[in-house]
Amino acid sequence: xxxxxxxxxxxxxxxxxxxxxxxxxLLQADVLARYNRLIGNDVWFLTGxxxxxxxxxxxxxxxKKTPQQLADQVAGQVIDLAKKLNxxxxxxxxxxxxxxxxxxxxxxxxxxxESGDLYKKKYSGLYCVGHESFMKxxxxxxxxxxxxxxxxxxxEEENWFFKLTKYKKDVKRKIEAGELKIVPESRLQxxxxxxxxxxxxxxxxxxxxxxxxxxxxxxxxxxxxVWADALTNYISALGxxxxxxxxxxxxxxxDRFWPADIHLIGKDILRFHALYWPAMxxxxxxxxxxxxxxxxxxxxxxxxxxxxxxxxxxxxxxIEKYGSExxxxxxxxxIPSTEDxxxxxxxxxxxxxxxxxNGLGNLVQRVATLVENNLxxxxxxxxxxNYELRIMNYEKAIQEFRLHDALGEVWKVIVEAxxxxxxxxxxxxxxxSPERFLExxxxxxxxxxxxxxxxxxxxPETAQKIAEVFGDDLLSKGIPENYKFIIKKGAGLxxxxx
RNA sequence: GUCGGUGUAGCUCAGUGGUAGAGCACUUCCCUCAUAAAGAAGUUGUCGCAGGUUCGAUCCCUGCCACCGACACCA
Numbered sequence: 001x002x003x004x005x006x007x008x009x010x011x012x013x014x015x016x017x018x019x020x021x022x023x024x025x026l027l028q029a030d031v032l033a034r035y036n037r038l039i040g041n042d043v044w045f046l047t048g049x050x051x052x053x054x055x056x057x058x059x060x061x062x063x064k065k066t067p068q069q070l071a072d073q074v075a076g077q078v079i080d081l082a083k084k085l086n087x088x089x090x091x092x093x094x095x096x097x098x099x100x101x102x103x104x105x106x107x108x109x110x111x112x113x114e115s116g117d118l119y120k121k122k123y124s125g126l127y128c129v130g131h132e133s134f135m136k137x138x139x140x141x142x143x144x145x146x147x148x149x150x151x152x153x154x155x156e157e158e159n160w161f162f163k164l165t166k167y168k169k170d171v172k173r174k175i176e177a178g179e180l181k182i183v184p185e186s187r188l189q190x191x192x193x194x195x196x197x198x199x200x201x202x203x204x205x206x207x208x209x210x211x212x213x214x215x216x217x218x219x220x221x222x223x224x225x226v227w228a229d230a231l232t233n234y235i236s237a238l239g240x241x242x243x244x245x246x247x248x249x250x251x252x253x254x255d256r257f258w259p260a261d262i263h264l265i266g267k268d269i270l271r272f273h274a275l276y277w278p279a280m281x282x283x284x285x286x287x288x289x290x291x292x293x294x295x296x297x298x299x300x301x302x303x304x305x306x307x308x309x310x311x312x313x314x315x316x317x318x319i320e321k322y323g324s325e326x327x328x329x330x331x332x333x334x335i336p337s338t339e340d341x342x343x344x345x346x347x348x349x350x351x352x353x354x355x356x357x358n359g360l361g362n363l364v365q366r367v368a369t370l371v372e373n374n375l376x377x378x379x380x381x382x383x384x385x386n387y388e389l390r391i392m393n394y395e396k397a398i399q400e401f402r403l404h405d406a407l408g409e410v411w412k413v414i415v416e417a418x419x420x421x422x423x424x425x426x427x428x429x430x431x432x433s434p435e436r437f438l439e440x441x442x443x444x445x446x447x448x449x450x451x452x453x454x455x456x457x458x459x460p461e462t463a464q465k466i467a468e469v470f471g472d473d474l475l476s477k478g479i480p481e482n483y484k485f486i487i488k489k490g491a492g493l494x495x496x497x498x
Numbered sequence: 499g500u501c502g503g504u505g506u507a508g509c510u511c512a513g514u515g516g517u518a519g520a521g522c523a524c525u526u527c528c529c530u531c532a533u534a535a536a537g538a539a540g541u542u543g544u545c546g547c548a549g550g551u552u553c554g555a556u557c558c559c560u561g562c563c564a565c566c567g568a569c570a571c572c573a
Contacts, residue, residue, distance in 0.1 A: 366532030
């Protein structure tokens with residue numbers, strides 16, 4: 001049965017170039033998107049950029065650019081990164097896009113107004129000029145901002161607020177009922193603990209302090225704050241807000257794909273996706289996303305990535321040096337999908353040599369050589385009844401968002417295949433028992449087909465290369481009886497490093 | 499401070515009420531189809547500390563220590 005499958009990543013904030021963590025998020029989403037395409041689902045995969053806010057303005061000033069120029073530059077880098085990582089996204093939405101994004105946000109905002117869920121409220125707080133933001137009393141040291149050593153001013157602002165409190169019980173119920181699934185479990189607990197204490201949230205700022213953003217409809221002195229603006233990307237990209245006064249057809253993408261099946265996010269923005277966003281959707285009368293998958297952060301040699309330490313990993317550098325498939329493999333295999341994980345070049349090279357070169361690459365090469373040298377590079381497939389591949393947990397791992405485990409399952413097949421080769425000794429069989437040899441090779445070619453099939457969502461180029469070596473069209477998971485494999489040994493998939 | 503999590507072999511982590519496992523690394527053996535790859539065997543641990551429950555705890559309870567995360571209108 002064909003299902004639709006709509007998956008999104010968080011949108012990258014354009015105050016700096018995409019980092020390795022965003023690369024990981026793109027990759028995880030890509031695997032889920034590719035996997036769902038593979039099993040025949042109707043997939044839409046969205047990523048994008050979050051381009052508004054004072055932080056972008058400040059970063060732009062530093063670079064002597066306008067916020068738009070900086071956003072353009074970073075958005076370009078995201079497109080480049082997606083291309084270099086072989087990401088199969090169907091679309092990329094930018095929040096500065098006045099044609100696609102803004103109308104949706106305005107329509108969505110007006111829906112909240114219609115529901116009576118936006119109201120203006122005076123807000124007074126301690127404003128630190130250095131931070132350009134409000135601070136809590138508890139953040140101050142001796143009444144002074146610890147960073148800027150200045151006493152914050154008492155400032156009163158009138159802002160739009162969203163009645164989050166009106167919906168938090170409903171959101172909680174839906175999360176508890178599993179209608180809105182939070183993965184993994186630990187994050188579910190975290191959000192449930194938060195909901196009760198949640199208060200209404202500010203949805204706008206005076207445009208005097210926040211210029212770079214979307215103006216509040218009918219209130220030009222106010223600019224929308226990030227939640228109202230950024231979260232809406234998930235529906236603006238589907239054409240929400242484009243249909244009014246035009247034909248219904250325009251909106252078909254929204255009808256076809258909303259609600260999202262998975263919002264993939266980092267653990268830092270769980271609250272906004274699991275609480276604010278669902279509440280906003282309830283207010284607007286729209287269905288809630290089905291699941292929020294939360295990944296962790298990448299540390300570097302055990303330390304937090306930070307600009308001050310200077311240990312930030314640039315994904316472009318990694319891809320440049322090791323190639324996209326190796327980068328994909330390492331990040332997807334070494335970093336547990338829902339946990340923090342560590343990046344180091346040493347581990348990357350160990351994974352490369354151990355798993356890709358010695359494991360997968362070597363297996364493909366040895367089997368290809370055996371068939372080429374002893375069968376003239378041709379093998380007519382038939383089912384071997386006395387060999388059975390063990391049932392694996394590959395699909396379950398993907399469905400449970402344990403992508404690293406899914407790859408582990410594939411490598412179990414590789415190990416199994418290597419053991420099989422050594423057990424059967426085909427180089428002896430070739431001399432003494434051509435029949436047994438043929439059987440051995442049939443099993444192995446079947447295993448390699450299986451491996452290539454399973455690798456498709458993770459290492460699409462590698463899967464393709466393996467298929468080319470074996471003349472495998474990779475059209476189906478199973479192999480048709482009498483399928484003719486034409487094997488032509490190649491240069492080797494992953495030459496050993498050093 | 500409140501809530502939650504983690505602490506198991508050199509490293510990364512699984513795991514169970516009956517005194518522990520995997521992968522990598524390391525050692526030895528073996529093979530030669532293959533990318534000096536593969537395969538086999540093996541070494542390594544006071545299962546954070548101190549109590550308690552139990553015939554028996556690494557797994558249950560309590561306290562402590564260490565580290566981490568969430569609780570901030572940070573974008």
